[in-house]
Amino acid sequence: MLTLSSQLNTYLIIGAVLFGFGIFGLIRRPSLIGMLIAVELVLSGASINFMAFNRFLAPDPTVGQIITLFIMAIAAAEAAISLSIVIAVYRNYKSIEVEDLVELKG
Amino acid sequence: MNPSLFSPEGLAGIIFLILIVVTMIGAIIATCTQRLIRSVTGLAVCFVGVAGLYYFLNSPFVAMMELLIYVGAVCVTIAFAIMLAEPDESKLARKIPGLSGGLAAICGGSVSFALAYAAVNGQWMAPAAQVNDGSLKMIGRSLLTTYSMVFEVISIVLLVAIIGSMALARSGRRKN
Numbered sequence: 286m287l288t289l290s291s292q293l294n295t296y297l298i299i300g301a302v303l304f305g306f307g308i309f310g311l312i313r314r315p316s317l318i319g320m321l322i323a324v325e326l327v328l329s330g331a332s333i334n335f336m337a338f339n340r341f342l343a344p345d346p347t348v349g350q351i352i353t354l355f356i357m358a359i360a361a362a363e364a365a366i367s368l369s370i371v372i373a374v375y376r377n378y379k380s381i382e383v384e385d386l387v388e389l390k391g
Numbered sequence: 392m393n394p395s396l397f398s399p400e401g402l403a404g405i406i407f408l409i410l411i412v413v414t415m416i417g418a419i420i421a422t423c424t425q426r427l428i429r430s431v432t433g434l435a436v437c438f439v440g441v442a443g444l445y446y447f448l449n450s451p452f453v454a455m456m457e458l459l460i461y462v463g464a465v466c467v468t469i470a471f472a473i474m475l476a477e478p479d480e481s482k483l484a485r486k487i488p489g490l491s492g493g494l495a496a497i498c499g500g501s502v503s504f505a506l507a508y509a510a511v512n513g514q515w516m517a518p519a520a521q522v523n524d525g526s527l528k529m530i531g532r533s534l535l536t537t538y539s540m541v542f543e544v545i546s547i548v549l550l551v552a553i554i555g556s557m558a559l560a561r562s563g564r565r566k567n
């Protein structure tokens with residue numbers, strides 16, 4: 286139990302569970318911001334996988350860390366863009382529920 | 392071999408187990424609570440746990456970046472958006488997650504199980520030798536040599552994201 290931190294499988298399973306939580310939240314949440322939170326969970330599960338392979342299997346252990354930094358940058362950009370879209374949608378519809386956003390008129 | 396509970400390795404193992412529990416509890420809070428502000432808090436807790444896992448993976452720099460960017464910036468931005476676009480709490484309370492909750496649990500559980508099964512049963516080849524130690528100095532060197540083009544492109548992406556989010560959030564304001 287106490288040597289779990291030096292095994293590859295531990296990290297891969299944690300990453301898979303976080304990814305599954307992300308999919309779960311993505312389907313279950315009725316609002317746009319909740320879905321964004323679930324997407325962040327999916328991205329962090331992917332980052333954990335990259336970091337685990339980087340630590341245990343990569344010949345060059347800087348590659349996974351750099352990819353994780355790029356994932357963070359992409360996630361920050363994605364959060365900024367989608368939150369401003371959410372706010373623009375809220376101004377027009379007074380709601381951020383997915384079921385209320387059924388018109389395509391501008 | 393199993394280290395004793397009070398040796399340094401044993402204490403590190405206990406801290407690792409605590410980090411796993413913190414990550415999982417954060418993920419559960421982030422997905423299962425009804426109010427959005429609570430799920431942002433759960434997301435922050437989950438990211439603190441993930442930062443600890445990165446520390447165990449020999450990369451304290453990425454762990455600190457995780458704390459700074461995710462906990463410090465992304466979660467706070469989402470909290471601001473929740474305050475600006477206040478969701479209808481009465482509507483949220485009325486909606487019972489019945490069928491969609493069960494469907495979501497089945498989908499998430501099966502995806503997670505499939506990934507974990509593939510990960511555990513895969514044959515991973517250990518590398519013959521590592522060319523460097525993966526320290527911060529090496530990260531900086533390869534960011535400025537091998538990955539310099541990607542580095543510049545990602546800075547352009549961030550610039551476009553900033554300008555685009557300002558333009559998007561501004562255009563609605565003029566109409567009202």
